[in-house]
Amino acid sequence: xxxxxxxxxxxxxxxxxxxxxxxxQLKDEITAYKRRRILEEASHFFFANGYEATTLDSVxxxxxxxxxxxxxxYKNKGELLYEICQTGIQLSLTALEEALSVEGTxxxxxxxxxxxxARIIIENQRYVTVYLxxxxxxxxxxARRIRELRHTFDTKLAALLERGKRSGExxxxxxxxxxxxxxxxxxxxxxxYHEGGRWSATEVVMDAIxxxxxxxxxxxxxxx
Numbered sequence: 001x002x003x004x005x006x007x008x009x010x011x012x013x014x015x016x017x018x019x020x021x022x023x024x025q026l027k028d029e030i031t032a033y034k035r036r037r038i039l040e041e042a043s044h045f046f047f048a049n050g051y052e053a054t055t056l057d058s059v060x061x062x063x064x065x066x067x068x069x070x071x072x073x074y075k076n077k078g079e080l081l082y083e084i085c086q087t088g089i090q091l092s093l094t095a096l097e098e099a100l101s102v103e104g105t106x107x108x109x110x111x112x113x114x115x116x117x118a119r120i121i122i123e124n125q126r127y128v129t130v131y132l133x134x135x136x137x138x139x140x141x142x143a144r145r146i147r148e149l150r151h152t153f154d155t156k157l158a159a160l161l162e163r164g165k166r167s168g169e170x171x172x173x174x175x176x177x178x179x180x181x182x183x184x185x186x187x188x189x190x191x192x193y194h195e196g197g198r199w200s201a202t203e204v205v206m207d208a209i210x211x212x213x214x215x216x217x218x219x220x221x222x223x224x
Contacts, residue, residue, distance in 0.1 A: 035073050037063065042080045047126045051081055051134040082142040085131035088124050088190075089149045092117045096156055106164030110216070111209055113157065114186065118208040121189050122201045128190035154179045161216065171218040182212055 041062050045054040056077055060067045074080050095116035099109050121128050135143065158179035164170035172178045186208060193204055 031073070038070055038073055039080065039083055042077075043084050043126050043130060046081065046084065046130045046134060051077075051130070051137045078137075078139050078142070081130075081134060081138060082146075084127050085135065085138060085142075086146050086149065088121060088128040088131060088187075089146060089153060091120045091124065092186075093149055093153045093156075095120055096153060100156065100160065105169060106160055106167055107169045107213075109160060110164065110212065113160070114182070114209050114212045115205055117186050118189060118205045119201070121186055122193055122204065125190045125193060125195075128187065132187065132191060150183070154183055157182060164216065168218070170216040172216050178216065181215065185211060185215075 038059070042054070042059050045059055045062075054077070056067050056070055060070055063070075074083070096113050099112040099116060102109060102112060104112075131146075135146075138146070154176070158176040161170055161172050161175035161178055165172050165175060189204060189208065193199070193201075195201070199207075
C-alpha cells in the first residue's frame with residue numbers, strides 16, 4: 001500500500017512541472033489573443049478615423065472592456081500605433097529572409113520575394129495603410145526602429161539584385177536604388193487595392209511580379 005502511495009506521489013511530483021508549463025503556455029496564449037484583439041480593433045479605428053481622431057475610450061467601448069484593461073496590455077495609444085505600423089515591414093522582412101534561404105537563381109528568389117510580400121501587404125492592408133498615413137504620428141524612437149527594419153529589407157533586396165546583376169539575370173544600374181523602387185511599388189498596393197474590386201488579389205500579385213521582372217530584366221527578356 002505504501003509503495004503504491006509512494007509511486008503515486010512521485011508521479012504527481014513529475015506531473016507538476018508539466019502542468020505548470022502548460023498553465024504558463026495557456027496564459028501566454030490568452031495574453032497574445034487579448035493583445036491581438038485590441039490591436040485589431042485599434043487598427044480599424046486608425047484606418048477609418050485617423051490616429052489623432054481615435055480615442056482609447058472608443059476602442060474600449062467597441063471591445064466591451066474598460067480603458068484600464070487596454071492599459072494593462074499597451075502602455076498608451078502610441079504603442080498601439082507602433083505595433084500596427086511595424087507589422088507589415090516585419091512580416092515582409094521575414095518573407096524576404098525565407099525566400100533568400102530557398103535554393104535557386106536570383107530571378108527565382110526575386111519572384112518568391114515579390115509574390116510573398118505582395119500577399120502580405122494585401123492580407124495586412126489595413127495595417128500597412130495606417131503606417132503610410134500615420135507615420136508622422138509615431139514617436140521619434142519608434143519611427144527610427146521601423147526605418148531600420150525598412151533599411152534592412154532594402155539592403156537585403158539590393159544584395160539579391162546585385163547578385164542577379166553579376167550573374168547576368170538582371171540589368172540594373174543601381175541595385176540599391178532599384179530595391180527602393182521595388183519596395184515602393186509593393187507598399188503602394190495597400191493604398192489602391194480593394195477587396196472584391198476590379199482585380200482579385202491573385203491578379204494583383206501576378207501583376208506585381210510582372211512589373212518587377214520588367215524593371216530588372218535585361219533587354220530581350222528575363223531569364224527567370
